[in-house]
Amino acid sequence: MPAIAPRKIIGAVEDEWPLYRREAITSDYEIGQPVGFGAAAVVHLAKFCPIDVTPRPAPLTCAVKIIDVDRMPTDADIRRLRMETQLMALSKHPNVLRVRGEWIDGSKLCIAVRYMSHGSLLDISRYAFPDGFPEDVIATALAQALHGLVYLHQNGWIHRDIKAANLLVDDDGTVLLADFGVSSSMYPDASVASKGETVKPASLAPRKSFVGTPCWMAPEVVERKAYDSKADIWSFGITALELASGRAPNSLFPPAKALSKTIMDDPPELDREGGKYKYSKAMKTMIDNCLQKDPAMRPTAQKLLEHPFFRTAKKKSFLVSALLADLPPLQDRQYRRELLSNPH
Template identity: 30%
Template sequence: SIVSLGQPQSKYTAFEELGRGGFGAVYKALDTSSGQQVAIKIMSLEEGMSEELAANEILAMRDNRSPNIVTYLDSYLVDGELWLAMEFMDGGTLFDVLGAVYLEEGQMGTVCRECLQGLHFLHSRQVIHRDIKSNNVLVGMDGSVKLGDFGLCAQLSPERSKCSSSMGTPSWMALEVVRGEAYGPKVDIWSLGIMGLEMVEGEAPYEGETRLRVFELMERNGPPKLQHPRHHSALLRDFLRCCLQADEDRRWSAQELLQHPFVTSGHPASSLAALIISAKQVQEDWR
């Protein structure tokens, strides 16, 4: 069995909703046995949520443990709902951080490096995340940066070396996905490039447009570009160019990008702590 037996209601208490999406909701809770805070994603299997995708998410997290991937703790089946317990990241999402503070290029390089370490690990194990964006990158008050939300991931195998289903969030989707072509792990690199644009511009290209309109604009305009390229360093521009190659073969891999000077010149992850703490402070002040 993928899930644990038993009643999680007795194990976890003090639920506080953190967010809600098409799948269900995410809560912060207290693990009564360890006294630690955890995050619990509760997904209703009745609301058209495919059991295969749910099982996929659990297995992807459980079987791929890495310092740059949110740690899986446990899962349960409760009255037609799937409970997925994982480590609680106290800094929130990168999306939250970007809404509160501006990142300098060195900090962007650090975030990209941490994400690339997670992607290199996943890709070496033939896993494609398929939904890399600031909303699915989680941060800790200690500066840690981890990939989360494996709800759309795919496991490749010797029999299945490419995917073809149109998965992801439109503004972050690689051109080959938009075109309905077979694709591999480098779709995640494209999405990381879009996330780079998000860190610089504050939002992804064509955000807010309908799915079809995004696809139309991407087909017409090709890889998105910085609005004011001269305001940014040659290193950042080149890093984004390497991520946002229309031709998958010319797009760099996670392993190659980890050697890119934009990424190697970044600081240790702990240097992000002050930024994440101040972003939290700004959010508190808004409340």
């Protein structure tokens, strides 16, 4: 598959991490134990060490997401996923996890990224905050995620799967948007994405694909209507509720029922007083703004950053003490969960 030519990326920053080869090969990687699981993918701890470089460098720890392409409906879906993965390799933003390598191995699509040893906000919640996070943690984490979302939307991308499981935390408290397995460019075709031009709203096209995770999907996505970046704003609001209570609204229902409730019910609201922590009126209004059933009524990511709720966000270093202190590495937490689920 030909590489996608670079185009001007708005808001890009210098990347301090080594750039892996875009057209990587399996022999460049030593695949280790699994550290994360999805519906059609497994994330493995891995080592990157290219075999044809002399002198051979020291192995670099990374993560490799392995997707079973046999479970994707059509070859066109596979090509789309590979194209979007290559596009995400062009991203350079401190709050977006960059794709470092991508290759096909038999029926598996492999995507290499940096290894984030603390895991996602969902991983941390399950281990240390099962009933939700305090408001200052939520504000600090979501403000960073929102900066990443602004960057994606400015450059014509929709994430399409915003949720706590896809918000990773780095050693210094940086929160990064991850898992672009269902991300999409709003360019009408790949040729527009490769002309070296800055994104213009008129060049963007709404999507109609039915993708995402049921409890976080916007009503227009569920109804298979045309949608744009405002679908991410709905998912962002659901994620805020997830971080406040430890689970997404309707997550106890089967997927089909959850989707039906998204369409039929009023939008979910923040319970400010009934959980482990108390939450402000500003947090509730921020979430209410995101969870408007009419996409036109939702703010853009840029506008949402101006909401008073995010004025309470602290420096990213706050998350180091609030979340990461005494937190075991992700692989140790996964092993603990396996022992608890299989005591014998």
